[in-house]
Amino acid sequence: MELKGKRALVMGLGLHDGGLGVTKFLVAQGAEVIVTDLRSPEVLKPTLEKLEGLPIKYVFGEHREEDFRNAELVIRNPAVPLESSYLKMAREAGAQIEMELTLFYKLCRSHKIIGVTGTRGKTTSTVLLGAILKEWRSDTVVAGNLRISALNKLDEIGEDTPVVLEISCWQLEGFGEQGISPSYAAVTNLSPDHLNRYRSMAEYANSKRWIYRNQGKDGVVFLNLNDALVRTFAEDAPGKVGWFALNPLPKDKAGTFLKDEVIIWRDWDGNEEEICSSNTLKLPGAHNLMNSLTATALAKAVGAPTEAIRRGIENFKGVPDRLEFVREINGVRFINDTTSTSPAGVLAALEAMRQSENKDIVLIAGGADKNLQFEGMATAIANPQNRVKAVVLLKGSATPRLQEALAQAGVPEKLLHGPFDDFPAAVKLSAELAKEGGLVLLSPGCASFGLFTHEVERGERFREIVSRL
Structure with a gap:
């Protein structure tokens, strides 16, 4: 994807560094960058200070139609609705619509992109998985919906580099629009959330399905067997379906489960392996046991050795802001x-x-x-x-x-x-x-x-x- 000289419009700089990484990346690639945000420069000051001195044109307090009609590439912030009238203008004018994460996905060389989503637990599962994989591969990249942009690490990522992405429902809308899904995926759980943005729980759940819907037959998605709604996702998964649960899995299902306070991995041929005692995890709560089962399943699927998984779980101290x-x-x-x-x-x-x-x-x-x-x-x-x-x-x-x-x-x-x-x-x-x-x-x-x-x-x-x- 050639970005040099391309007229790029970043829609929504955000207060959570949502547009910071992609803006820096586009400038570094030689694009002509306009940032447009409905908020004032005073409100956006913390983010703007990190972009100081860069050749960027800013439009604050409004979105201008001419900017969208003139853009060749529009990067929308996750908070911008897919059906925005400004995005419609840009599409009609022939612009390519991306989000930071879809742009990264298209430019990334790795064959081991792993996506984690869900209502609860996706951040802890993502960070724990990253810690596990770094015990195996020190070049592992962890990014996505974590205020971390992976775009500046593209040059370091090879074909076998594990890339772990936390992906929100809004980011997954972009994946659906672009027809992409990570090769390895997991859905931690689903409960009502963001119903001020989605018209129903079904619509919210449907956005989560994009994490696996565009996988090929070699794709892998792990689902929470203890979540009735997540279980239904197996019905339209095009690749392999694995599971994780706090109780032993049925004999015909692959994945991770607890048995006598031990985390067990079962592969698709039915072979079982003890990973570690569940008491090894330092974090409290059954939900954190589920997070460790999620991370273990994905780590085994991408080829991480058991000893690396064990060390990663033993050394993991949790994520700030979560208990x-x-x-x-x-x-x-x-x-x-x-x-x-x-x-x-x-x-x-x-x-x-x-x-x-x-x-x-x-x-x-x-x-x-x-x-x-x-x-x-x-x-x-x-x-x-x-x-x-x-x-x-x-x-x-x-x-x-x-x-x-x-x-x-x-x-x-x-x-x-x-x-x-x-x-x-x-x-x-x-x-x-x-x-x-x-x-x-x-x-x-x-x-x-x-x-x-x-x-x-x-x-x-x-x-x-x-x-x-």
Whole structure:
């Protein structure tokens, strides 16, 4: 793909470095780059500072029709809907429409591109898989929906270099549009999410199917046998289907499973191998066992030796912002689970805390709406087994509905505090409510927009506030 001199338009620079890597790459390749974003330069300042001095034309606060009609290549940010009228203009004018990840896929020489998606667990599974593969191949590349661009590593990637990509539903829309899928793939699980963007759960699930739909007959996809919706994905998979589960797999299925607290791998010929004890994993919760099963299955599929898998699992310490231990103060432990942006995340967090901590919990929850239902989350909070002794609420468009669900689930009003639009005050109160031997858990179950730029900022602020307590 020749990029030198090409008129390239980056649609959506983003606040999460979403357009940063591709913009730098296009400039380095000699393209004539325009960046257009509806936000102001003041809002985008952190990202713009990283592009300072580069020959880029900027359009802020609007999208101009002439830019889209004149572009030869348009790179859309994942947050830009596929059906955008501006993208339609560009297509009609003959422009090539890409996303950063589809551009990378087309330029990448590796035959070992591995994609991981799902509602929960995709980041931990991706990073764990990367750690495992680096024990085998030090040149392994880990990128995708992780604020990491792989475009600047293209020259280092050979035909046999393992490339591990976390791929979101929005990025997968681009894969579907381009007719591509990674050769190796996994779907961790599915639960309601992003229903402010998708019209139904079925439409959201359908976006996830693009991770395998364009595979050839030699492609491999691993699916969660314990997830009823994910199981149905096997029906239209064009290549091999493997599985992972917390219980032994049926004899006719290949993949990874737990048996007597040991992770087992079974290949497509029915041969079984013990990988390691499940107790080797340092991370709490059944969901993290599933993440290790996912990573192990993919690692075996691409040829990683068992010893590398074992070392990778043993040495893995987790990912920031996901049940991340921050600090202990006067016997109170502080846990950062800011990436819990849906009720399913809170359910997983409470289960993990019950298994690993077994302490009284002050839960910080609430935030921006994604049109999700909170009844299950509220029921879990009301369940005495989960030991939630107080809920400190953050202000946001979803919080009134969460409050209503908590009331209907029987959570006493005296246990609810807020909602707060002052995050430091919310964290400070949580620390005061948590008695010695207790736990403060930031697991909002909602998006972060409003009080924060994104959930990563929410986690950063939490760590910063806790460090000063």
